[in-house]
Amino acid sequence: MSSEILAVLEYMEKEKGISREDMIATIESAIKTAAERGVNSSGDVRVDISAKTGAMKAWSRLEVVESVSDTFCEIHLDKARLYAESPQVGDFVERELDPSYLGRIAAKTAEQAIKQRLRQFEKEHIYDEFRDQVGNLVTGIVRRKDRGDLVVEVGKAEALLPWRERVPGEDWVPGERIRCLLNKLEQHGRGPELILSRSSLNFVRKLFDMEVAEIADGTVTLAAMAREPGYRTKVCVRSTDPKVDPVGACVGARGARVKSIVREMNGEKVDIVRWFEDPIEQLAEALKPAIPQNVTLDREKRRMYFEVVEDDLSVAIGRKGINARLTSRLLGWKLDIGKVVVKQVGFDERKSKAADALTSVGIEFEVADRLVAFGLVSPEAFEGVTAEDLVGLGFEQETADTILDKVSSEEEVDSPSPESNSEEQES
Known part of the structure; x- marks a missing residue:
């Protein structure tokens, strides 16, 4: 024994x-x-x-x-x-x-x-091993599924990735390597339980800390973040050094850094924007390529109203409203989005304006209205037109000559004579 x-x-x-x-x-x-x-x-x-x-x-x-x-x-x-x-x-x-x-x-x-x-x-x-690692990234092996949750082997311990902390659309099978955020370390009667997360904002934050050296050393900071797990993440960055471009530092050479982060997030889109103190400037930066117009602020209620053109409306709102929600969280303002109303000029109005342009040179309104109907909508449109052409359109010879005389006199007023040009040059 x-x-x-x-x-x-x-x-x-x-x-x-x-x-x-x-x-x-x-x-x-x-x-x-x-x-x-x-x-x-x-x-x-x-x-x-x-x-x-x-x-x-x-x-x-x-x-x-x-x-x-x-x-x-x-x-x-x-x-x-x-x-x-x-x-x-x-x-x-x-x-x-x-x-x-x-x-x-x-x-x-x-x-x-x-x-x-x-x-x-x-x-x-x-x-003792994991109490100091809460809030950090850990890597493990998926062992099994348990009613929607994943059991992950991390070192010699088993951790749990609950379904509420998983990213929609991700499907993991036993044996796959997975990287997660150690979200909690809970003490139960049966012992400590490790709770993991991949949907947390801190998961993305730690990926940026790991991939971007300027964030790790404090030169670049993440001013604000907003995320719809599995769809899109918006990150607002600023630099403490004016010589360092915060967006360029996060993107990396040829996009290497952000590509590595996106790959770890299984293709989730990541938008990196520059931070501005002014909320209107920040809105314009966060909504690119959509351009906000007619922006008004209600600072007391932290509400922002703006308009975009119809072509930019779908971009500003995004699929299922995701872009608008993320922008709202990123800025910390509630957003009201409207469409810019473009006033359409009707045919009658255009015709009336063209007739006014002809009457301004001395042509009677009724004659001008007939000329516009034939496509002669401005004095410049009479270039190359002869009296015979006007007679062919149904005007009398005398009326045709009068029209051409008035149009010609208007062109002479608008265009300086060669003598005046030479005098100006001599002076």
């Missing part, structure tokens, strides 16, 4: 990290309890195990009496002299027991105590 105990002690010490003294104390306590409940139910037993050899010894503690009434806890004065020198009535002596006499129950109890201590140690070890 000593060799078996020694093998257990060495295994626990080398493989599990439990000290030999700790395991000896655990085994001794378990065997003592089992022996007192079994072979010596009303007595007191002392157990000792050698740390070097694993040899176990046991003693029964008996009270010295003149008349024995209970052999399990009392011993006659004459017999007590075999175990102690000059014993007196009322003294206690220890009588060595054969370890095999303790029986199968003691051995089984010792086995259970070893397993229980091992489980307790593993729980303590898990808590």
